[in-house]
Amino acid sequence: MHFPDSDIVLIGSGIMSASLAAMLKRLDPGLSVQVFEVADGIAQESSDGWNNAGTGHAGLCEISYTPAREADGSVKVDRALGIFEQYEHSKQFWSYAVASGMVGDPKSFIHTVPHIGFVHGADGVDFLRDRHAAMVEHHFFRTMELTLDGALIGDWAPLVMEGRDAGPVAATRVVSGTEVNFGDLARELLRWLAAQDRCNIATGHRVVRLRHVGDRWELVVQCVETGETILHRSRFVFVGAGGGSLPLLQTASLPEVAGLGGFPIGGQWLVCDNPVVCDRHDAKVYGTTPPASPSLGAPHLDVRRLDGRRQLMFGPFGSWTTKFLKNSGRWTDLPSSVRYGNITTLLRSAIHNRALVRYLVGQALQSMDHRMAALRGFYPLANPQDWKLIDAGIRVQTIKKEDRGAVYFGTEVFRAAGGSLAALLGASPGASVSVSIALEVIKSCLPQLLHSPDGHARMKQMIPTYDEDLKRSSNAGLFAQSSARAEELLQLDR
């Protein structure tokens, strides 16, 4: 096997590497790009449709993105605004990918699905009403509807209301929410990349070590089938290995990595493919995070289009695991990540996060009856015979020394060695903001690509508002125009 040295090497073939690789090649068509993927197919880990919820996170239904109240009692919406804007970047880039022929039919990876936030109980209703009042003020959320009328919620999402005990309920709805198959999108983007000059994708190849030598990175790459190893050199490395990123960074002798630890959290779904049930639910319905569980994401009942069929998914349920990757991981991943430099962080984490571990073990030991009880909070008449439990992807949350062992639930770009290496740490809000993450990597590590007049113009074609602040009220018109254009190209209903 031989892979010529490259300008850019990306480790992993999920949505993060796929977005960055495609954007870089469009910015500078002369770049040589190499992707290494340990699995024998593209985007089989967290980005695959079955391993995540496919929610186009834009802060529309995720009540957990607006958890805090201001001193005057109003609800704080800054985080939702930020995620909404990042998701606009994604929609703009994907519409550019469709218009320029990089990917085919948009219906193969994105659909319109109403996003509903649902609560019951007097406190929940109060909170949702205040949240709606705060959000609808902003031009991003002007189309958000609110109702406290159970009959109307029953029209929006019949399964949620049928058989429900009387009591206060409320819901918000944005009809133009989206569902995305991030795995299919990554596969399309990388198929385009593989057809470009000086670009190559090697599946079945595991990167086992990274070393910075002079102005180059040296990667030791092992062929999974033969065990043969090669040395690959590149000027820039993106570690987009998902759960495999931390162990790889630990091989690179970077001082910034010494105190980092990883905390894997498995996920599971209840899935239903009974067409009689599936045809009656056309929404993503998000609830609030139960008080007893840490912030792993709120439960939700979603319609999904996977493998060409409508399915319903409910979850996620957390589960305890020591593997960092669902398919290519090993049970020894967590113990093997313990180093002299991070052992204090990990021990602190063990003390600090006892409740989280207890919760995850408890989730893993739950019986089907317990899981069905959780589902009935969303779908009171759910029949256990329609539902089966499947494994979702694994999130490896980052634990940093400076956070004194607290598990960090966000996503962060890690940059090292003068910007010649970037990696993605953390998992949420994840794939939806992959385009903004790619943009951030380019701005912080390869800014020269944007500074030339050509580079700037190319980026403006890909993400027309990348250098604007769409949140500003003076940009409401620009937002309306750019959003309408992206949605038209993506064939989304408005």
Ligand SMILES: Cc1cc2nc3c(=O)[nH]c(=O)nc-3n(C[C@H](O)[C@H](O)[C@H](O)COP(=O)(O)OP(=O)(O)OC[C@H]3O[C@@H](n4cnc5c(N)ncnc54)[C@H](O)[C@@H]3O)c2cc1C
């Ligand atoms: C249960 C769950 C629900 C989620 N729901 C949503 C959602 O609704 N919306 C959303 O936007 N996001 C969601 N996410 C998050 C989202 O799935 C991830 O943020 C995103 O898929 C991460 O993409 P990635 O490319 O970084 O990683 P991955 O898709 O995991 O790709 C990493 C790749 O690297 C490869 N790899 C690993 N180690 C090596 C190595 N040493 N050498 C070569 N290759 C290697 C792996 O095989 C894999 O293919 C969810 C995640 C989970 C777990």
